[in-house]
Amino acid sequence: MTATIMSDDHRERVRRAFVAPGEFTTSPLYRALSRTVADEEALLDLAASGRSGQYPTFLFFGAVHHLLLTGPQDPLGAYFPSVVGPDAEALPAEEAGPALVAFCARYEAELRALVADRLVQTNQVQRSLGLRFGLAAMAEEIAATSDRPVHLVEVGASAGLNLRFDRYGYRLGGRSFGDAASPVQLEAELLGDGVLPDLDALPALASVQGVDLSPVDVRAPEDREWLKALVWPENHDQRLLLTAALDVVAGDPPPILRGDAIDVLPGLAASLPPGEPRVVYHSATRMHVPAHRLAAFDAAIAGLGESGPLWWLSVEDAPHPDPRPDPSRGGAALRLRGPDGSSRDLAVVEGHLRWLETLPTR
The missing domain is CATH 3.40.50 (Rossmann fold)
Known part of the structure; x- marks a missing residue:
């Protein structure tokens, strides 16, 4: 992945957001994947490339989810209940980390464009x-x-x-x-x-x-x-x-x-x-x-x-x-x-x- 220069303070703030993502109360998948992001510098780099003030967990996972829902099939989709559908069982959330890393490497340009351009917005x-x-x-x-x-x-x-x-x-x-x-x-x-x-x-x-x-x-x-x-x-x-x-x-x-x-x-x-x-x-x-x-x-x-x-x-x-x-x-x-x-x-x-x-x- 292409590296982006960012301050150590900014990177650490983004990392902390993924280390303890208490907001994902109804998403075991995002809680599990947050730990992967926190441990992967390349994923942190992607997540930190949004506009100032945007909450990085929501924005990053929104971009990943958007590509899975609208783009070509990818092995990561098998872990997403929204992709497999309500009548099928997704693969275990705790095993999804390697698939996320591979997905982000394959679609780095698309993800970076989404994170840079889109905003976390009211959908509730x-x-x-x-x-x-x-x-x-x-x-x-x-x-x-x-x-x-x-x-x-x-x-x-x-x-x-x-x-x-x-x-x-x-x-x-x-x-x-x-x-x-x-x-x-x-x-x-x-x-x-x-x-x-x-x-x-x-x-x-x-x-x-x-x-x-x-x-x-x-x-x-x-x-x-x-x-x-x-x-x-x-x-x-x-x-x-x-x-x-x-x-x-x-x-x-x-x-x-x-x-x-x-x-x-x-x-x-x-x-x-x-x-x-x-x-x-x-x-x-x-x-x-x-x-x-x-x-x-x-x-x-x-x-x-x-x-x-x-x-x-x-x-x-x-x-x-x-x-x-x-x-x-x-x-x-x-x-x-x-x-x-x-x-x-x-x-x-x-x-x-x-x-x-x-x-x-x-």
């Missing part, structure tokens, strides 16, 4: 549940502030799947919400003793708008295949759900601005009618922002509130401090910052919104 339509829950939780507060409909902005919108949250059905805590006839039905386990808001009592929307570094065209086969490649190989049901959501959104794609949120949001803020309420949502987006740009990213989002009341909803970090009696489940905070600048955690959620734990109202 299940995260629409976090947006809907948040909107329901803030509905009364918004109504008390303004009688105008809300302008919804998603940062890191990818294909705009979350922005079409109103086209899906939901099931949570034995109750159904949303569109019962939709081909996209999202179900999550409900935990906790907090109050579940009425997910059908939502503020009216005046507009929806996405922002993304590299928007995904839901009507372009190559873009759709990239999002599917970002689904972990074992998650067959999620892949089917993503395909259904892409089909729904392709019928009416939401507008998505191309560009860095830091650069794009000031202009978007200026275009919103003064005084009208706005909600910004981002999920697993801030984690991909380079550390030296985080303050500017946060300031750009806060700037949406300079000309009108802003509710800032996010799914990014673990709650701190964790208010739950038993925090061993882990999870991220569904966090809401209101127009007065105060923040509160509405719930704790699994990163892909497979479960949601409500919190007592303070």
Whole structure:
């Protein structure tokens, strides 16, 4: 393989990401292959060649998966449940390392191009549940502030799947919400003793708008295949759900601005009618922002509130401090910052919104 010059610090950061990849909770294959990458300098070199801020494990395995799903057959595919199909048994994950090394040697140029050009992007339509829950939780507060409909902005919108949250059905805590006839039905386990808001009592929307570094065209086969490649190989049901959501959104794609949120949001803020309420949502987006740009990213989002009341909803970090009696489940905070600048955690959620734990109202 062709070597790329990189700093020792950068290489070590990438290596650490593969040494303990706690994010792959539902992918034994990626956990096993991560150890191979951590031990192979040539694979680390490939994984480290992405854009600044991109999480190397997601990006590298997304590129490998994409080639396996769209390219010629390769022996590595026999270890991927997504390649062999749900009705066949993949080869043992623990034995896949040598096949990965050989695959990366054969397709180095293609992998390097994908890692350098593509981004890790939202493909978890299940995260629409976090947006809907948040909107329901803030509905009364918004109504008390303004009688105008809300302008919804998603940062890191990818294909705009979350922005079409109103086209899906939901099931949570034995109750159904949303569109019962939709081909996209999202179900999550409900935990906790907090109050579940009425997910059908939502503020009216005046507009929806996405922002993304590299928007995904839901009507372009190559873009759709990239999002599917970002689904972990074992998650067959999620892949089917993503395909259904892409089909729904392709019928009416939401507008998505191309560009860095830091650069794009000031202009978007200026275009919103003064005084009208706005909600910004981002999920697993801030984690991909380079550390030296985080303050500017946060300031750009806060700037949406300079000309009108802003509710800032996010799914990014673990709650701190964790208010739950038993925090061993882990999870991220569904966090809401209101127009007065105060923040509160509405719930704790699994990163892909497979479960949601409500919190007592303070």
